[in-house]
Structures are given as C-alpha cells and as structure tokens.
Amino acid sequence: MPDDTPPADALFAAVLDPAYRADPYPLYARLRERPVSRQRDGSYVVSAHAAIRSLLFDPRLSSEDLPPSRRPRTGNPLKDWILNPIRNRIATAHRPLIFRDPPDHDTLRALVMRSFTVPRVEALRGRIVRDVDALLDACRGRDRICLVDDLSYPLPVAVICDLLGVPEADEPRFQAWATELATALEPDARHDEAGRHRIVAAFDAISAYMRDLIREKRRRPADDMLSELAGPGPDGRRLMGAFDLISTAILLLVAGHETTVNLITNGMLQLLRHPRELERLRADPERAPRVIEEVLRFDPPVHFRTRKALGAIEIGGVTIPQGAPVVLLFAAGSRDPERFPDPDRFDPDRADNQHFGFGGGLHYCVGAPLARIEAEIALVALCRRLREPRLVMDPPPYRPGASLRGPEQLHIGIAGID
Amino acid sequence: MSAAELAGIVVVGASLAGLRGAEALRRGGYEGPLTIVGAEPHRPYDRPPLSKHVLAGELAADATGLPALAPLRARWRLGQPTVGLDRADRIVRLADGTRLAYDRLLVATGAEARPWPAPTGGTLTGVFTLRGRDDAAALRAALAAGPRRVLIVGAGLIGCEAASCCRDLGLAVTVVDPNPTPLARSLGTGIGGVIAACLRDAGVAFRPGTQVRAFEGDGAGHVVRARFADGGAIEADLVIAALGATRATGWLAGAGLRADAGGLTCDAACRALAADGTPCPDIYAAGDVARWPIPVYGGRLVSVEHWGNAVEQAGHAARNMLAGPDDQRPYAHLPAYWSSQFGINIKAVGLTDGADSVAVVQGSRASRRFLAVYGRAGQTIAAVSFDQARWLPAYADAILAGRPFPPIRDATDRARPESLAPGFPSPRAVSADEFAHA
Structure with missing residues (x-):
C-alpha cells in the first residue's frame, strides 16, 4: 500500500486505485469514521452498517444510475442518426434488473425468482460435487495449482451454463464479453468514454448471441431457466418482453461468471491465511456454512454498489443532496465495530453475522443459495483433498475491479491431491 | 425461603403473550415456581393462521401450537378460566374454585370475539365468531360442508380474510358493513376502496352502508336469513360475525384495577394501575389485554391486537417483573401488523x-x-x-x-x-x- 494516506474526501478514489486492491480494509476503517462521507467528486460513500441498512430500505435511492447507453460514431449516417440512437434508447430502457427500479424491477425479479427455485438449485448439488472432483482430479500430479483457473472460475461457469441452458461449448465466446460487462459495476470504467464504448460493444455482441439462443429455446424448450423465462406464462402470454428477456439472461450469465469465482477464491485465501480454520473445516465439513458466511462478511466477492439519490436524504449527520451519486460500501459495513465485535478477526464461530455479503433490501442477491452451495462444496473439497496446501504468494495479484474484487490468480503449493 | 416466596409467578393466559412472557422470565434467570393458567384446554397456539390457512383447509386447527423457545418448567392449569382476583391476599380464583397464590402476576388474558346478541339471533346454529382455535375448527367444518351462501358481518381484517378464504373455497359470499368500504376503521375508505375492488373482483357480494337488524332461523334453530336495518333481507345458511373483540377483563371486576372492556390500563412499565391510578408493583399485563401509554404517540393510552406486540410486550413486562422498583423501563413499541387476503400481502406500521x-x-x-x-x-x-x-x-x-x-x-x-x-x-x-x- 502507498505510504501517504489519502485525505478524508479522497478515500474512495484510493479504494478505486489498484494500489490498494490487496488490502482496502484500512481505507474502509478511515471511511467509517463518518457513517456517510462526502467525497471530492460530489459522491457520498456510506460505510457504517446502520446507515447502509437504512439506505437499503430507502425508496429515494435509485439503482438507475448508469449513464445513458451511447454507441460511438461510425461515420455511417444511417447508423449514427437512426439505428444507433434507437439501440441506445432500447438499451437504456431495458437495463438488467440490478440497474432498474420498481415497479419494473419487481416484475422482472419476481419472474426470475419463479425460475430460480430452491429445488432447481438443490438439484444441482450432485453435479457440483462431481464437477469439483473432476476439476481437482485433473490437477493430479502437479505440485501447484492456480485456484482461479483450475476451479474457482470453471466451476460457476459450468453451473450457470447448465442452469440457464447455455451450451458450455460457447463459453470461450462469451468469457470476454462477461468480463467486459462486469466493469459496468466499476465507477471509473463507466465514466470513461472508451470504457463505456467497450461495454456497449460487448453488450451488443452478447445480445446477438442471446437473441439467437432464446429463439432456439422457443423452438426446442428444455428443462432450463432460459426456456422457462422465454416460454409462455400460465395465461399463455410471454412472461417478458424481448429486450427485458435478453438483458435478464445476460445478467444471470455475467453474475454467474464474475461473483462466485471471488467467493471461492477469497474463501480459500482466508483459510490458507488461517490454517487452524482450514484444519477445523477439514475435520468437520459441517462447519462449511459458518465459514462461508464469515468469508461473505470478512472478504466478500462484491464490495460496493452505487446508487443515485432521487431526493435529499438526511442520514448520519449529513444531507445527501438530490441527484448525488451514492456508494453503499457493503464490505466496510460488514466490518463495522459498532455492529460486529472484533470485526477484523476472521471468526466463523461468531453468533450474529448479519453481513452485507449478498447486499440487501430490494436487490438482495437472487443467486445467493446457489453461490452458497457452490462455495460450500468447493471449500470442503479443497480442504479435504489438497495435501499440505500453502500460499505461494501473499497477497496474490488482484483483478482490476474494486467492486467485484478478487484475486486474478491464487497459486497454491501442494504435496499432492487425495 | 418463606411461604410467600414459594407462590412464585402466575401467568394468566396460555396465549402467545403468556407463553413468550413465561419464556422471558426463565431466560431472565427466574428460577422460582411458574404457573400458567389458560381458559381453553389447549397449550398456547398461534392465531394468525386461524383466519387464513385453517379456514382454507390447508392447516388443521390443532396444528397451530406454538413451539416453546426456552425450557419453561411451568405448572399448567389449562381449561380453567380465571374468575377473580384478590389483590390484598394475592390470590387468583379459578372456575373450579382453586385459589392460586402469586407473588407476581402477569395478565395475558387477551381478548374475546364480540358475540352477536342472543335476542336477535346470536344463539342460532350456523352463526359463528372467529377468535380461538375451536372457533376456527368449527367454522372450517361448517365451510367444508358447503353452505349455500356465507354472510360475513363486518369487513374488518378478520371479515376480509374470511371472505378471501371462502371465495378460494368456491363459496358464495356476501359481506356487509355499515361503512362505505372494508377496513374503513383501520385504514380509512381511501385505502379501503382498494380492498372493496378486490372483494368485487373475487366475486364477493359486498354491501357497504348496511346494518343487520337480526338473523332468522328455521324450525330447527339454524340460521336461514339476515334481516337488514333498511328492511331488506338476504338468505344465508352460514354467518360469520366479525365484529371485533373486547378485552378479556371480566374476571378483574371488583379487583380495584382500572380494567374494562377496552383493556387493563398499565403504566409505561406495563404495571397494572389500581383504581386510584397508582401502579401495582406485583401485577403486570401484556398483549391484547394491556392498555398502555404509547410513547410514539405522546403517551396516549392504546391497546392493540397485534402478534408482534404480544411477543414484545410480554418480553418487556417479564424483564420489568424481574427488575427492581428503580429499574422499571418504559415500553417503547411501534405497533405493526400484517394480513393476507385476495392474494395481497398487507403490512402496516403505526396507528392511523x-x-x-x-x-x-x-x-x-x-x-x-x-x-x-x-x-x-x-x-x-x-x-x-x-x-x-x-x-x-x-x-x-x-x-x-x-x-x-x-x-x-x-x-x-x-x-x-x-x-x-x-x-x-x-x-x-x-x-x-x-x-x-x-
């Protein structure tokens, strides 16, 4: 971490700075000195647990805070003056539901929840166990694995493809799109013109892919979520409009790619840093849910989400003015000493663990049950099967994202695989 | 230990409030004798499902028992209505003549459904009220028998929930209420109009501004008709009188407490007030029966029939019962309740x-x-x-x-x-x- 500590109103800029990626928690502690802290750029960072909780239920905070979609000039007048303005308007109006407010958000979310059922998720347990075993089997004979490449990334991708009904063989095509789209959650990428153009380009490419896939699902419905969402409802009418369906499918695919990977990797990183906890989990797999919840609190996959204040909001001694960007810094709230005793200690045995690892309120993570199952199975298998695991590099190198934060690679030295 | 101490704590009311109060006493470290008296023969049960899942036939009335969340080690006196209180001797009198001594008393007798008056048809068979588990079981059986038309008198929460269930069962339903819309008293007609529309869409015949004069029976004493105040009439072979509730304070008559059909008045610490307005250090109240000064609304005296209040107030009263006279904390509570009807989940906070x-x-x-x-x-x-x-x-x-x-x-x-x-x-x-x- 750089030596000079940033001033109070530039702390969030430092959070975005890759130099602090490996350990942003001291910055969070300083931000928490004020529950809500105004930053130089006019944004308000909310880092206290109570203030985040309260704002999660405040209807004046809008999730529709992305700048309007804009495609770059092409020089072709038909595109620049007719086609692209229409596509811009459609893309802006039919954003994925994490960027939507009620009432549209509620309608879309209800439809997703209807398909994302507990039985459907539970039914995946067996295949997740088999996938994890197969992925670890493939590492046999090596003295080092890269957890991200060998397990954390391929596992959730295979699972989300199965669940949605996306052919896994197409994975190489949409891997880059998914990574690009996920940067929409990063404030610096979304305000940079070139970054926005890259997001739009990825969105157009993945949209075209999804449109074809949805057409195929309508022709030959299968037992998967995409067929269900694309199919008719009980009244015989289509559940979602075409554009909402595409953006919802994209959201589920991207979320499946970019979040659980961090949960598994961060989880194993913490277990390797706390070998006693690794041993205890190896001895008693029943501890897995406690470990996962503590990882979600202590080192979560998603550190913050942004919102926009639709009206002036008084909170934590400040007034957030109308129109101001607001950052809900979940990872800071989950380490708030006002809420959690000894918050900087990794302690799966803590009794009361109401963390923000899956966000909260209206936009609480739809995929939480699936993420929990995947991480549980993966961490238990890693503890039980890796012989003498140790970190090769600590801290590991991180991916660029400050919101979707996790290691780019996690090399683990091993004496073998059982 | 003296004889007086051995009497221990008596909880009157084997209700949600009584049960949660008793648990809070044990969790608060109370080790002495604990007696729970209940007018009904049943262990404490949950009421919200009675007007919903039980009427719909999705849950048996006897499957509504509340789980004990802490070891109680209590003596149960069930099926024993309490008939009197002697404060001087610290005795509660039960219907069978038992005299039960107490050191501290928690009153959690709740409320009773307001019955239809006997002279105007209240004793006819086929006329039901809905408050307890046995009421719900009897009403469910009558609904399952397939009445030709159900008449519900009163479009409050219970009346509307019952109407919703009856329509789900495919029964013909008429709801009458003296007000222009359902839920007029709790939510006002502006919001109540939404439920009126739900009633209509669900196929309920809603008659606002209507008062029932009397029920008429056939030769066998079964209800066949309701006669309205305006002279009209409707054929109905099953009636649900959903007229609200009165507080179960009859047994406190003559005890020198501020108790009436509106509740047992308490101070901010949930201690019952004597007739002269002084709090009794040994008598507390919680749940529907308690009428207490609510801080959020400037100390106005209120009593509410809410599940959440029963739980919270019982816990608070229990805490104060175990605390010293100088450590009596005021009960701060924001009332809240929920209802589900016509596929809508209604939730409310505060008092309107x-x-x-x-x-x-x-x-x-x-x-x-x-x-x-x-x-x-x-x-x-x-x-x-x-x-x-x-x-x-x-x-x-x-x-x-x-x-x-x-x-x-x-x-x-x-x-x-x-x-x-x-x-x-x-x-x-x-x-x-x-x-x-x-």
Missing part, C-alpha cells in the same frame, strides 16, 4: 387514529401495489403497504423520528405522492351496537 391526510408515496392504488402514509397535523404517524413491504422499514423509521408528512418524496416509482382523503368513518358508525342494533 386521528389521521387527517393520506398520501400514496409509492406505487399506485390502481395496480394494488403501493405504499400509503398517514399524517396527522403535518406529522407522519402510520404507513401501510400492499405487496410493497420491503420499503416499510424506511417509513417505520420516519414515524419513530416524528418526521413531517409525507416523510419521503421522490421515491423510485413515484416522484410525487398522490394525496387523498383518509375517509375515516365517525366512531358512531362502527360500534358493535350499530352492527347489532342492540
């Missing part, structure tokens, strides 16, 4: 009494998905949500903080609130006497 304005701050009445806020003299006092409960905590905070009305503008789904007249009926029009023409 005296509201002079209502604003729909999110969603719309037309979509039947909205959040409405109630104001009095420019201050936010209550909020109700129809399928919009996720936002309710923000409004609960606003009520507790005494924020101006409306507390929140610029909501995501409604930039400007829609104001409407609350439309609360005058108190006279909703009394039970009006229903019954007693």
